[in-house]
Amino acid sequence: MNDHTNVPNDLDSFWMPFTASRGFKQNPRMIAKADGIYYWAVDGHKVIDGTGGLWSCNAGHNNPRIVEAIQKQAASLDFAHNFNQGHPIAFTAASRLVELARDFDHIFFTNSGSEAVDTALKIALAYHSARGEGHRRILVGRQKAYHGINFGGLSVGGIGLNKGQFGTLYPSAVHMRHTLLPENAFSRGLPEHGAYLADELQQLAETHGGHNIAAVIVEPIVGAGGVFPPPQGYLQRLREICDQHGILLILDEVITGFGRMGEAFAHQSFGIKPDLVTIAKGMTNATVPMGGVFATQAIRDAFLQGPETMPDLFHGYTYSGHPLAAAAAIATLDVYRDEGIFENAANMMPVWEDMLHSLRDAPGVVDIRNAGILGAIQFGSEGAVGAKGRATYEKLWDLGLSVRPIGDSIAMSPPLTITENDVAEIGDILGRVLRGK
Numbered sequence: 001m002n003d004h005t006n007v008p009n010d011l012d013s014f015w016m017p018f019t020a021s022r023g024f025k026q027n028p029r030m031i032a033k034a035d036g037i038y039y040w041a042v043d044g045h046k047v048i049d050g051t052g053g054l055w056s057c058n059a060g061h062n063n064p065r066i067v068e069a070i071q072k073q074a075a076s077l078d079f080a081h082n083f084n085q086g087h088p089i090a091f092t093a094a095s096r097l098v099e100l101a102r103d104f105d106h107i108f109f110t111n112s113g114s115e116a117v118d119t120a121l122k123i124a125l126a127y128h129s130a131r132g133e134g135h136r137r138i139l140v141g142r143q144k145a146y147h148g149i150n151f152g153g154l155s156v157g158g159i160g161l162n163k164g165q166f167g168t169l170y171p172s173a174v175h176m177r178h179t180l181l182p183e184n185a186f187s188r189g190l191p192e193h194g195a196y197l198a199d200e201l202q203q204l205a206e207t208h209g210g211h212n213i214a215a216v217i218v219e220p221i222v223g224a225g226g227v228f229p230p231p232q233g234y235l236q237r238l239r240e241i242c243d244q245h246g247i248l249l250i251l252d253e254v255i256t257g258f259g260r261m262g263e264a265f266a267h268q269s270f271g272i273k274p275d276l277v278t279i280a281k282g283m284t285n286a287t288v289p290m291g292g293v294f295a296t297q298a299i300r301d302a303f304l305q306g307p308e309t310m311p312d313l314f315h316g317y318t319y320s321g322h323p324l325a326a327a328a329a330i331a332t333l334d335v336y337r338d339e340g341i342f343e344n345a346a347n348m349m350p351v352w353e354d355m356l357h358s359l360r361d362a363p364g365v366v367d368i369r370n371a372g373i374l375g376a377i378q379f380g381s382e383g384a385v386g387a388k389g390r391a392t393y394e395k396l397w398d399l400g401l402s403v404r405p406i407g408d409s410i411a412m413s414p415p416l417t418i419t420e421n422d423v424a425e426i427g428d429i430l431g432r433v434l435r436g437k
Protein backbone atom coordinates (compact mmCIF):
# COMPACT_ATOMS: atom_id res chain seq x y z
CA MET A 1 0.00 0.00 0.00
CA ASN A 2 1.23 3.51 -0.79
CA ASP A 3 0.78 5.66 2.30
CA HIS A 4 2.06 8.73 0.40
CA THR A 5 5.02 9.19 2.72
CA ASN A 6 7.77 8.33 0.22
CA VAL A 7 9.26 10.42 -2.57
CA PRO A 8 7.08 9.52 -5.61
CA ASN A 9 8.73 8.12 -8.74
CA ASP A 10 6.98 10.69 -10.92
CA LEU A 11 7.81 14.29 -10.06
CA ASP A 12 6.76 15.52 -13.47
CA SER A 13 2.97 15.29 -13.66
CA PHE A 14 2.29 17.81 -10.91
CA TRP A 15 2.77 21.35 -12.31
CA MET A 16 3.65 22.97 -9.00
CA PRO A 17 2.48 26.45 -7.94
CA PHE A 18 5.05 29.28 -7.79
CA THR A 19 7.89 26.76 -8.05
CA ALA A 20 11.21 26.65 -9.85
CA SER A 21 10.40 23.07 -10.73
CA ARG A 22 13.74 22.10 -12.22
CA GLY A 23 15.53 23.20 -9.05
CA PHE A 24 12.92 21.49 -6.89
CA LYS A 25 13.49 18.16 -8.56
CA GLN A 26 17.22 18.26 -7.89
CA ASN A 27 16.60 18.25 -4.14
CA PRO A 28 12.89 17.74 -3.44
CA ARG A 29 11.87 18.83 0.02
CA MET A 30 8.84 16.67 0.58
CA ILE A 31 6.71 16.88 3.72
CA ALA A 32 5.15 13.65 4.94
CA LYS A 33 3.77 14.46 8.36
CA ALA A 34 2.85 17.35 10.63
CA ASP A 35 2.04 17.90 14.26
CA GLY A 36 1.84 21.09 16.32
CA ILE A 37 4.55 23.44 15.06
CA TYR A 38 6.53 20.68 13.35
CA TYR A 39 6.82 19.09 9.95
CA TRP A 40 8.62 15.84 9.15
CA ALA A 41 10.07 15.33 5.70
CA VAL A 42 9.87 11.94 3.99
CA ASP A 43 13.43 11.16 5.13
CA GLY A 44 12.38 11.80 8.75
CA HIS A 45 14.05 15.24 8.96
CA LYS A 46 12.11 17.34 11.49
CA VAL A 47 11.67 21.08 10.96
CA ILE A 48 9.81 23.80 12.79
CA ASP A 49 7.13 25.12 10.45
CA GLY A 50 8.30 28.71 10.69
CA THR A 51 5.85 29.72 7.97
CA GLY A 52 2.77 28.26 9.66
CA GLY A 53 1.90 26.46 6.42
CA LEU A 54 2.34 29.73 4.49
CA TRP A 55 0.69 32.09 7.00
CA SER A 56 -2.18 29.70 7.56
CA CYS A 57 -2.02 27.13 10.37
CA ASN A 58 -2.53 29.50 13.28
CA ALA A 59 -3.58 26.74 15.70
CA GLY A 60 -0.68 24.49 14.70
CA HIS A 61 -0.97 21.31 12.67
CA ASN A 62 -3.34 18.39 13.07
CA ASN A 63 -5.40 19.82 15.89
CA PRO A 64 -7.53 16.81 16.90
CA ARG A 65 -10.79 18.76 17.25
CA ILE A 66 -10.53 20.18 13.76
CA VAL A 67 -9.54 16.79 12.32
CA GLU A 68 -12.50 15.12 14.01
CA ALA A 69 -14.98 17.77 12.85
CA ILE A 70 -13.92 17.32 9.23
CA GLN A 71 -14.09 13.53 9.48
CA LYS A 72 -17.57 13.64 11.01
CA GLN A 73 -18.86 16.10 8.44
CA ALA A 74 -17.52 14.02 5.53
CA ALA A 75 -19.46 11.06 6.88
CA SER A 76 -22.79 12.90 7.26
CA LEU A 77 -23.12 15.49 4.48
CA ASP A 78 -20.17 15.34 2.11
CA PHE A 79 -21.43 18.02 -0.24
CA ALA A 80 -24.40 20.13 -1.12
CA HIS A 81 -24.23 23.43 -3.00
CA ASN A 82 -25.75 26.70 -1.82
CA PHE A 83 -27.36 28.05 -4.98
CA ASN A 84 -31.00 28.73 -4.04
CA GLN A 85 -30.84 25.95 -1.48
CA GLY A 86 -28.67 25.69 1.59
CA HIS A 87 -27.28 23.47 4.28
CA PRO A 88 -27.29 24.43 7.96
CA ILE A 89 -23.59 24.20 8.69
CA ALA A 90 -22.73 26.95 6.18
CA PHE A 91 -25.17 29.31 7.95
CA THR A 92 -23.73 28.39 11.35
CA ALA A 93 -20.19 29.00 10.10
CA ALA A 94 -21.27 32.38 8.71
CA SER A 95 -22.87 33.44 12.02
CA ARG A 96 -19.80 32.43 13.97
CA LEU A 97 -17.46 34.32 11.65
CA VAL A 98 -19.61 37.44 11.65
CA GLU A 99 -19.74 37.32 15.43
CA LEU A 100 -15.93 37.28 15.56
CA ALA A 101 -15.65 40.14 13.07
CA ARG A 102 -17.99 42.37 15.13
CA ASP A 103 -18.24 45.29 12.65
CA PHE A 104 -19.64 43.13 9.85
CA ASP A 105 -23.00 41.54 9.34
CA HIS A 106 -22.44 39.29 6.34
CA ILE A 107 -19.92 36.97 4.80
CA PHE A 108 -19.65 35.71 1.23
CA PHE A 109 -17.85 32.36 1.04
CA THR A 110 -15.09 31.58 -1.43
CA ASN A 111 -12.47 28.82 -1.57
CA SER A 112 -9.26 30.80 -1.35
CA GLY A 113 -7.77 34.19 -0.68
CA SER A 114 -7.48 34.94 -4.38
CA GLU A 115 -11.16 34.27 -4.87
CA ALA A 116 -11.96 36.36 -1.80
CA VAL A 117 -10.10 39.32 -3.28
CA ASP A 118 -11.76 39.05 -6.68
CA THR A 119 -15.11 38.67 -4.96
CA ALA A 120 -14.52 41.78 -2.84
CA LEU A 121 -13.52 43.82 -5.88
CA LYS A 122 -16.63 42.66 -7.75
CA ILE A 123 -18.84 43.44 -4.74
CA ALA A 124 -17.34 46.94 -4.65
CA LEU A 125 -18.06 47.54 -8.34
CA ALA A 126 -21.56 46.07 -8.12
CA TYR A 127 -22.31 48.07 -4.96
CA HIS A 128 -21.64 51.33 -6.74
CA SER A 129 -23.68 50.20 -9.76
CA ALA A 130 -26.58 49.30 -7.49
CA ARG A 131 -26.50 52.81 -6.06
CA GLY A 132 -26.50 54.49 -9.46
CA GLU A 133 -22.76 55.22 -9.37
CA GLY A 134 -21.68 52.83 -12.10
CA HIS A 135 -19.07 55.39 -13.18
CA ARG A 136 -16.94 54.32 -10.21
CA ARG A 137 -14.77 51.79 -11.98
CA ILE A 138 -11.22 52.55 -10.79
CA LEU A 139 -9.67 50.09 -8.35
CA VAL A 140 -6.68 51.28 -6.37
CA GLY A 141 -3.95 48.93 -5.21
CA ARG A 142 -0.41 49.46 -4.11
CA GLN A 143 3.15 48.63 -5.15
CA LYS A 144 4.51 45.42 -3.61
CA ALA A 145 1.01 44.29 -2.65
CA TYR A 146 0.00 40.64 -2.96
CA HIS A 147 -3.70 40.01 -3.38
CA GLY A 148 -3.54 36.54 -4.87
CA ILE A 149 -3.30 35.54 -8.48
CA ASN A 150 -6.73 35.83 -10.03
CA PHE A 151 -7.34 38.62 -12.54
CA GLY A 152 -8.67 41.22 -10.13
CA GLY A 153 -6.20 40.57 -7.35
CA LEU A 154 -3.32 40.49 -9.78
CA SER A 155 -4.46 43.80 -11.26
CA VAL A 156 -4.44 45.64 -7.94
CA GLY A 157 -1.37 43.71 -6.77
CA GLY A 158 2.02 45.33 -7.07
CA ILE A 159 4.57 42.57 -7.59
CA GLY A 160 5.76 42.94 -11.16
CA LEU A 161 7.13 39.41 -11.47
CA ASN A 162 3.67 37.99 -10.84
CA LYS A 163 2.15 40.08 -13.61
CA GLY A 164 4.85 40.00 -16.26
CA GLN A 165 3.62 36.87 -18.06
CA PHE A 166 0.04 38.06 -18.45
CA GLY A 167 -0.15 41.47 -20.11
CA THR A 168 -3.02 43.88 -19.50
CA LEU A 169 -5.33 42.82 -16.70
CA TYR A 170 -8.19 44.90 -15.25
CA PRO A 171 -7.87 48.08 -17.32
CA SER A 172 -8.73 50.58 -14.58
CA ALA A 173 -6.36 49.55 -11.80
CA VAL A 174 -4.00 52.20 -10.46
CA HIS A 175 -1.45 51.97 -7.69
CA MET A 176 -0.19 53.93 -4.74
CA ARG A 177 3.45 53.83 -3.70
CA HIS A 178 4.54 51.15 -1.26
CA THR A 179 5.49 52.08 2.31
CA LEU A 180 8.86 50.37 2.68
CA LEU A 181 11.12 53.31 3.55
CA PRO A 182 14.86 52.96 4.28
CA GLU A 183 14.61 55.38 7.21
CA ASN A 184 12.34 52.85 8.93
CA ALA A 185 14.95 50.05 8.93
CA PHE A 186 14.97 48.01 12.14
CA SER A 187 11.70 49.51 13.39
CA ARG A 188 10.11 47.50 16.14
CA GLY A 189 6.50 47.04 15.12
CA LEU A 190 4.84 49.86 13.20
CA PRO A 191 7.42 52.23 11.72
CA GLU A 192 7.38 55.89 12.60
CA HIS A 193 7.79 57.46 9.16
CA GLY A 194 5.51 57.34 6.16
CA ALA A 195 1.90 58.10 7.12
CA TYR A 196 2.09 60.83 4.46
CA LEU A 197 2.21 58.08 1.81
CA ALA A 198 -1.53 57.60 2.28
CA ASP A 199 -1.93 60.99 0.60
CA GLU A 200 -1.13 59.18 -2.64
CA LEU A 201 -4.79 58.18 -2.58
CA GLN A 202 -5.75 61.83 -2.38
CA GLN A 203 -3.52 62.52 -5.38
CA LEU A 204 -5.12 59.68 -7.33
CA ALA A 205 -8.52 61.10 -6.45
CA GLU A 206 -7.41 64.47 -7.82
CA THR A 207 -5.93 62.90 -10.96
CA HIS A 208 -8.84 60.60 -11.83
CA GLY A 209 -11.75 62.21 -9.95
CA GLY A 210 -12.52 60.71 -6.56
CA HIS A 211 -16.07 60.06 -7.77
CA ASN A 212 -14.65 57.59 -10.32
CA ILE A 213 -12.83 55.45 -7.77
CA ALA A 214 -14.71 52.38 -6.55
CA ALA A 215 -12.36 51.00 -3.93
CA VAL A 216 -8.88 50.90 -2.54
CA ILE A 217 -7.46 47.60 -1.33
CA VAL A 218 -4.45 47.12 0.94
CA GLU A 219 -3.04 44.46 3.20
CA PRO A 220 -2.97 45.88 6.74
CA ILE A 221 0.52 44.37 6.96
CA VAL A 222 2.17 43.55 3.67
CA GLY A 223 2.94 39.83 3.71
CA ALA A 224 4.16 38.12 0.56
CA GLY A 225 5.77 41.36 -0.65
CA GLY A 226 8.28 41.05 2.20
CA VAL A 227 6.45 41.57 5.52
CA PHE A 228 6.21 45.24 6.24
CA PRO A 229 3.86 46.82 8.71
CA PRO A 230 2.10 50.10 7.89
CA PRO A 231 3.61 53.36 9.10
CA GLN A 232 1.88 54.66 12.20
CA GLY A 233 -1.29 56.54 11.21
CA TYR A 234 -1.18 55.38 7.57
CA LEU A 235 -4.30 53.21 7.60
CA GLN A 236 -6.27 55.80 9.56
CA ARG A 237 -5.36 58.40 6.93
CA LEU A 238 -6.46 56.07 4.12
CA ARG A 239 -9.81 55.63 5.85
CA GLU A 240 -10.28 59.41 6.07
CA ILE A 241 -9.52 59.94 2.40
CA CYS A 242 -11.87 57.10 1.42
CA ASP A 243 -14.63 58.75 3.44
CA GLN A 244 -14.05 62.11 1.78
CA HIS A 245 -14.57 60.60 -1.67
CA GLY A 246 -17.06 57.78 -1.08
CA ILE A 247 -14.37 55.20 -1.88
CA LEU A 248 -14.75 51.75 -0.30
CA LEU A 249 -11.84 50.58 1.83
CA ILE A 250 -11.07 46.88 1.43
CA LEU A 251 -8.59 45.36 3.84
CA ASP A 252 -7.05 42.12 2.68
CA GLU A 253 -6.69 40.16 5.91
CA VAL A 254 -5.90 36.81 4.31
CA ILE A 255 -2.67 36.72 6.33
CA THR A 256 -3.45 39.04 9.22
CA GLY A 257 -6.82 37.50 10.12
CA PHE A 258 -7.39 35.04 12.93
CA GLY A 259 -5.02 36.20 15.59
CA ARG A 260 -1.77 37.07 13.82
CA MET A 261 -1.83 40.48 15.47
CA GLY A 262 -3.07 39.21 18.83
CA GLU A 263 -6.69 40.07 18.06
CA ALA A 264 -9.07 38.32 15.72
CA PHE A 265 -8.35 40.78 12.90
CA ALA A 266 -5.67 43.37 12.29
CA HIS A 267 -8.24 46.09 11.62
CA GLN A 268 -9.48 45.53 15.17
CA SER A 269 -5.94 45.95 16.52
CA PHE A 270 -5.53 49.12 14.48
CA GLY A 271 -8.99 50.49 15.31
CA ILE A 272 -9.96 50.83 11.62
CA LYS A 273 -13.39 50.12 10.17
CA PRO A 274 -13.05 48.89 6.60
CA ASP A 275 -16.06 48.36 4.33
CA LEU A 276 -15.03 44.93 3.13
CA VAL A 277 -12.50 42.46 4.53
CA THR A 278 -11.07 39.44 2.75
CA ILE A 279 -10.09 36.34 4.69
CA ALA A 280 -8.88 32.76 4.03
CA LYS A 281 -6.02 30.63 5.39
CA GLY A 282 -6.46 30.74 9.19
CA MET A 283 -10.22 30.61 8.66
CA THR A 284 -10.06 26.81 8.68
CA ASN A 285 -6.50 26.57 9.98
CA ALA A 286 -5.84 25.75 6.29
CA THR A 287 -7.24 22.25 6.73
CA VAL A 288 -9.93 22.62 4.07
CA PRO A 289 -9.70 25.40 1.49
CA MET A 290 -11.99 28.30 2.35
CA GLY A 291 -12.01 32.06 1.97
CA GLY A 292 -14.55 34.77 2.45
CA VAL A 293 -15.48 38.44 2.25
CA PHE A 294 -16.99 40.27 5.20
CA ALA A 295 -19.44 43.01 4.23
CA THR A 296 -21.16 45.68 6.27
CA GLN A 297 -24.92 46.00 6.46
CA ALA A 298 -24.75 49.17 4.35
CA ILE A 299 -23.07 47.29 1.51
CA ARG A 300 -25.43 44.34 1.69
CA ASP A 301 -28.51 46.58 1.75
CA ALA A 302 -27.59 48.09 -1.61
CA PHE A 303 -28.06 44.67 -3.18
CA LEU A 304 -31.55 44.09 -1.83
CA GLN A 305 -33.42 46.62 -3.97
CA GLY A 306 -34.05 44.51 -7.10
CA PRO A 307 -36.76 41.90 -7.83
CA GLU A 308 -36.98 39.16 -5.19
CA THR A 309 -36.88 36.48 -7.86
CA MET A 310 -33.43 37.48 -9.08
CA PRO A 311 -30.06 36.70 -7.45
CA ASP A 312 -28.91 39.81 -5.62
CA LEU A 313 -25.31 39.18 -6.67
CA PHE A 314 -24.50 37.34 -9.89
CA HIS A 315 -21.48 35.67 -8.40
CA GLY A 316 -20.70 32.47 -6.51
CA TYR A 317 -18.66 29.29 -6.55
CA THR A 318 -19.90 25.71 -6.64
CA TYR A 319 -18.06 25.22 -3.38
CA SER A 320 -19.08 28.51 -1.64
CA GLY A 321 -19.77 27.38 1.92
CA HIS A 322 -18.69 23.78 1.27
CA PRO A 323 -19.83 21.59 4.21
CA LEU A 324 -16.34 20.27 4.98
CA ALA A 325 -14.89 23.77 4.95
CA ALA A 326 -17.77 25.07 7.09
CA ALA A 327 -17.22 22.27 9.61
CA ALA A 328 -13.51 22.99 9.65
CA ALA A 329 -14.17 26.72 10.16
CA ILE A 330 -16.49 26.17 13.11
CA ALA A 331 -14.10 23.75 14.79
CA THR A 332 -11.21 26.12 14.13
CA LEU A 333 -13.06 29.00 15.75
CA ASP A 334 -13.82 26.75 18.74
CA VAL A 335 -10.14 25.91 19.05
CA TYR A 336 -9.09 29.55 18.75
CA ARG A 337 -11.52 30.43 21.54
CA ASP A 338 -11.09 27.45 23.87
CA GLU A 339 -7.34 27.16 23.55
CA GLY A 340 -6.73 30.91 23.86
CA ILE A 341 -4.79 31.02 20.60
CA PHE A 342 -5.16 34.77 19.99
CA GLU A 343 -4.28 35.52 23.60
CA ASN A 344 -1.17 33.39 23.31
CA ALA A 345 -0.20 35.31 20.18
CA ALA A 346 -0.66 38.60 22.04
CA ASN A 347 1.50 37.36 24.92
CA MET A 348 4.22 36.08 22.61
CA MET A 349 4.41 39.21 20.44
CA PRO A 350 7.06 40.98 22.55
CA VAL A 351 9.07 37.75 22.92
CA TRP A 352 8.96 37.26 19.16
CA GLU A 353 9.98 40.86 18.53
CA ASP A 354 12.92 40.65 20.95
CA MET A 355 14.16 37.42 19.40
CA LEU A 356 14.07 38.84 15.87
CA HIS A 357 15.77 42.09 16.76
CA SER A 358 18.51 40.27 18.70
CA LEU A 359 19.78 39.27 15.23
CA ARG A 360 20.31 42.81 14.05
CA ASP A 361 24.10 42.67 14.35
CA ALA A 362 24.43 39.44 12.32
CA PRO A 363 26.56 39.88 9.18
CA GLY A 364 24.67 40.99 6.08
CA VAL A 365 21.42 41.88 7.89
CA VAL A 366 20.17 45.27 6.62
CA ASP A 367 16.67 45.35 8.11
CA ILE A 368 14.43 43.44 10.50
CA ARG A 369 10.67 43.97 10.42
CA ASN A 370 7.97 42.61 12.68
CA ALA A 371 4.35 42.98 13.67
CA GLY A 372 2.26 40.56 15.65
CA ILE A 373 3.62 37.06 15.03
CA LEU A 374 5.04 38.02 11.67
CA GLY A 375 8.64 38.82 10.90
CA ALA A 376 11.19 39.27 8.15
CA ILE A 377 14.96 39.52 8.09
CA GLN A 378 16.33 41.40 5.12
CA PHE A 379 19.82 40.76 3.79
CA GLY A 380 21.93 42.85 1.47
CA SER A 381 22.09 41.13 -1.92
CA GLU A 382 25.09 38.89 -2.56
CA GLY A 383 25.44 37.91 -6.20
CA ALA A 384 22.18 37.30 -8.03
CA VAL A 385 19.06 38.86 -6.50
CA GLY A 386 17.42 36.27 -4.27
CA ALA A 387 20.53 34.09 -3.98
CA LYS A 388 21.21 35.06 -0.36
CA GLY A 389 17.56 34.53 0.63
CA ARG A 390 17.50 31.14 -1.01
CA ALA A 391 20.83 30.02 0.46
CA THR A 392 19.70 31.09 3.94
CA TYR A 393 16.44 29.20 3.53
CA GLU A 394 18.34 26.01 2.63
CA LYS A 395 20.74 26.27 5.57
CA LEU A 396 17.86 26.91 7.97
CA TRP A 397 15.98 23.90 6.64
CA ASP A 398 19.01 21.71 7.23
CA LEU A 399 19.20 22.90 10.85
CA GLY A 400 15.47 22.33 11.42
CA LEU A 401 13.62 25.55 10.57
CA SER A 402 11.41 26.13 7.56
CA VAL A 403 11.05 29.78 6.49
CA ARG A 404 9.84 31.53 3.36
CA PRO A 405 12.49 33.18 1.20
CA ILE A 406 11.23 36.40 -0.42
CA GLY A 407 13.94 37.89 -2.61
CA ASP A 408 16.86 38.49 -0.28
CA SER A 409 14.80 38.26 2.85
CA ILE A 410 13.32 35.44 4.85
CA ALA A 411 9.79 35.72 6.19
CA MET A 412 8.32 33.91 9.17
CA SER A 413 4.79 33.41 10.47
CA PRO A 414 4.85 30.40 12.80
CA PRO A 415 1.71 28.92 14.33
CA LEU A 416 0.27 31.16 17.05
CA THR A 417 0.65 28.31 19.54
CA ILE A 418 4.38 28.99 19.91
CA THR A 419 5.85 29.06 23.40
CA GLU A 420 8.84 30.96 24.75
CA ASN A 421 10.90 27.80 24.28
CA ASP A 422 9.83 27.53 20.65
CA VAL A 423 10.78 31.15 20.00
CA ALA A 424 14.13 30.55 21.68
CA GLU A 425 14.71 27.50 19.49
CA ILE A 426 13.84 29.46 16.35
CA GLY A 427 16.18 32.24 17.50
CA ASP A 428 18.95 29.73 18.14
CA ILE A 429 18.70 28.21 14.66
CA LEU A 430 18.51 31.64 13.03
CA GLY A 431 21.51 32.81 15.06
CA ARG A 432 23.61 29.78 14.10
CA VAL A 433 22.89 30.23 10.39
CA LEU A 434 23.10 34.02 10.25
CA ARG A 435 26.26 34.22 12.34
CA GLY A 436 27.77 31.21 10.57
CA LYS A 437 28.47 29.32 13.80
Ligand SMILES: Cc1ncc(COP(=O)(O)O)c(C=O)c1O
Nearest residue numbers: 112113114146147148223252254
Ligand atom coordinates in the same frame (compact mmCIF):
# COMPACT_ATOMS: atom_id res chain seq x y z
C1 LIG B 1 -2.87 39.15 1.47
C2 LIG B 1 -3.18 37.98 0.60
N1 LIG B 1 -4.26 38.01 -0.18
C3 LIG B 1 -4.59 36.97 -0.96
C4 LIG B 1 -3.82 35.84 -0.98
C5 LIG B 1 -4.19 34.70 -1.88
O1 LIG B 1 -4.64 33.63 -1.16
P1 LIG B 1 -4.72 32.18 -1.86
O2 LIG B 1 -3.31 31.73 -2.05
O3 LIG B 1 -5.50 31.37 -0.86
O4 LIG B 1 -5.46 32.34 -3.13
C6 LIG B 1 -2.70 35.76 -0.17
C7 LIG B 1 -1.87 34.54 -0.15
O5 LIG B 1 -0.83 34.49 0.47
C8 LIG B 1 -2.36 36.86 0.63
O6 LIG B 1 -1.26 36.86 1.38
